[in-house]
Amino acid sequence: MANVTTDSADIAEEETEHMIENNFVVEAENVASSIDPKEMRAVILAGFGGLNKLRVTKKTMPEPQHGEVKIRVKACGLNFVDLMVRQGNIDSPPKPPLIPGFECSGIVESIGENTHGFEIGDRVMAFVCYNAWAEVVCTPVDYVYKMPDKMSFQEAAAFSLNYVAAYMMLFEVANLREGMSVLVHSAGGSVGQAVAQLCSSVPNVTVFGIASCSKHVAIRDSVTHIFDRNADYVQEVKKISPEGVDIVLDCLSGEHNGKGLALLKPLGAYVLYGASNMVTGETKSFFSIAKSWWQVEKVNPFKLYEENKVMAGFSLLNLLFKQGGGVRVKTVMDKLLSLYNQGRIKPVVDSLWALEEVKEAMQRIHDRGNVGKLILDIEKSPTPLMANDSTETSEAGEEEEDPEGDNDNKERMPFIQ
């Protein structure tokens, strides 16, 4: 992403390196915040790797440039892609140290020159090319959207990336229409839940959801059929729909590419929108991404011709920050806000976390423990750790571990449904 290296360099120069420990007391934080009005708290990724690369520090507050809006952040979204960033397991990663995070909600605090459409005090949600996980963020006005009055900051931070991605995949890439069927992996995740809700906005759409058994009760009303992630879902789907499905949304990659293509009906569309199976605790990012690239099976266009199939890839971050998709996304956001205002979609928030709890939050996503979205709530105080805390010895990204496995330490994680 073009401008990230420069930003990271600035961050490196400006960094004051006041590390705030995980169990830093709240009072001390507030004092720290109030000492210098030009400083802010932010999550910093010091280098690519495990959870120990993350810390909360003081940073110089950014000021809006031409065409930018400065936002006093209230809540940030945490996504699977943030785990991939942490591991450097993305294409052309920026140079750390950096502030992670691609989306937030908050209040407009000031506006750059020649910047129109917003006023100080507006409640907004925004995309940011990194830097979202901080008390203050600046981002181009094209990536900022006014929040509906009835939308909370937590909902807004759960809205942008997931609903825009789900909408564009279903309606702009795959052309969802009445009577179709959709298979979605990680149906309990925040994209999966957005997909399920958007599918229900179209008459007579069948949703096949795949999720860990532990989530089935929580999400069974949002999908038509639900399968365990360890089941042979190809066979299970074919028992119900022998001819296959119209749309497969795959965030896992690997063997699921071929399975997804094989499950398509004629004229069906397979959409690859993530590769979360790449995140397995591997910290050698270069080898990990190279391995993933080469291991996935390439597809001959003639196979698609003979079988009447569509294969697509979708990366909202690339669309926004590398490919000039801001205007197109704005149009989609307008449609989504209309659906929200009609009560037809509503973000599912899994849990709220303080900035200082970002490691536990990431562990929860890594363990696929969430139903819906994890939110970093800027104003939330970290929950004191319990006696059986074992974050330092079992953290995601440090050790090779089974991502399917249950996390025995869930009870130490504070979350609000």
Place this chain on the structure above:
Amino acid sequence: MANVTTDSADIAEEETEHMIENNFVVEAENVASSIDPKEMRAVILAGFGGLNKLRVTKKTMPEPQHGEVKIRVKACGLNFVDLMVRQGNIDSPPKPPLIPGFECSGIVESIGENTHGFEIGDRVMAFVCYNAWAEVVCTPVDYVYKMPDKMSFQEAAAFSLNYVAAYMMLFEVANLREGMSVLVHSAGGSVGQAVAQLCSSVPNVTVFGIASCSKHVAIRDSVTHIFDRNADYVQEVKKISPEGVDIVLDCLSGEHNGKGLALLKPLGAYVLYGASNMVTGETKSFFSIAKSWWQVEKVNPFKLYEENKVMAGFSLLNLLFKQGGGVRVKTVMDKLLSLYNQGRIKPVVDSLWALEEVKEAMQRIHDRGNVGKLILDIEKSPTPLMANDSTETSEAGEEEEDPEGDNDNKERMPFIQ
């Protein structure tokens, strides 16, 4: 195609092998037709290869089975895929001898048992899994559509395959919407002209057409921009639209796969719907198709993910005859007939040919001399050949020749604009 081998075997048994020469006099044909009411004239492909494998013979007339309609054929469509069939250059070709042809128009002559929706005397157009190029054809009722009153038989024979293919590629695979741009190869061909007309039914769609220079005058009003097929169209398009196009429809394959994908805007769709560049006079069909399959570059799904692109294949014949797409195509046909009745689309007929002129008609498609559709008109008498005829020495499929080259013998071909 599943039931083709059986049909071909029947044909082989029944074949009476009365070969009718190219310059057979009309009177003799009529006499031949009237001798036995259970016989009919048909084009026969005796084996895969060059034009010399085609002849017109007498065949036993088929009778409709359960669910079939028997049609007294008036006109048949001739498509590029018929050249590929002649060469055996398709996936799982049926065993010759066979009657080629996938579409026709005519009058319902009788109806099989348990067959509803049509009456004797109905003017219809139909898809057929081979066997269309004959005086009489039987086909399942799902592939038969009533013609609008104002549509001629020639127009109807030019309508089904090309408009359904164009519509499904634009609106069901690629999701054409207002303001988009479309690149179409062979813009002067019958699919190309259908694509151009359908694009004009959507506001503000830009069509980039590629065609031989000789066709530019004839088709320049149907497209927004036109390029010569020998030009570097990637550069030409980028001069006008630096960001590329939304949809590429490719019937050529080969190097155009990569060029097409490279020309796409983010979220753009490349659709491969043919491989006419495979037809270069090669008669060793197995090697030809194997070579084509392996030479085309396979695509990594991650490339589509990173670039936000869609790669699709579309084969209407496979959809209809192998993949049970009849009901879906019926819905599309209803929409197309509505557009026809509104005067928004109208088939462009390049020329009419007698059955006995099928070689010259194929040569014309091979030489890319046509603008719009070539029709085999069952009631047309063959035009006497001129003195400078050289069909036997320059026929397509017999010799390696430059498909880009002009055909010096065009004046010998009778056609009606």
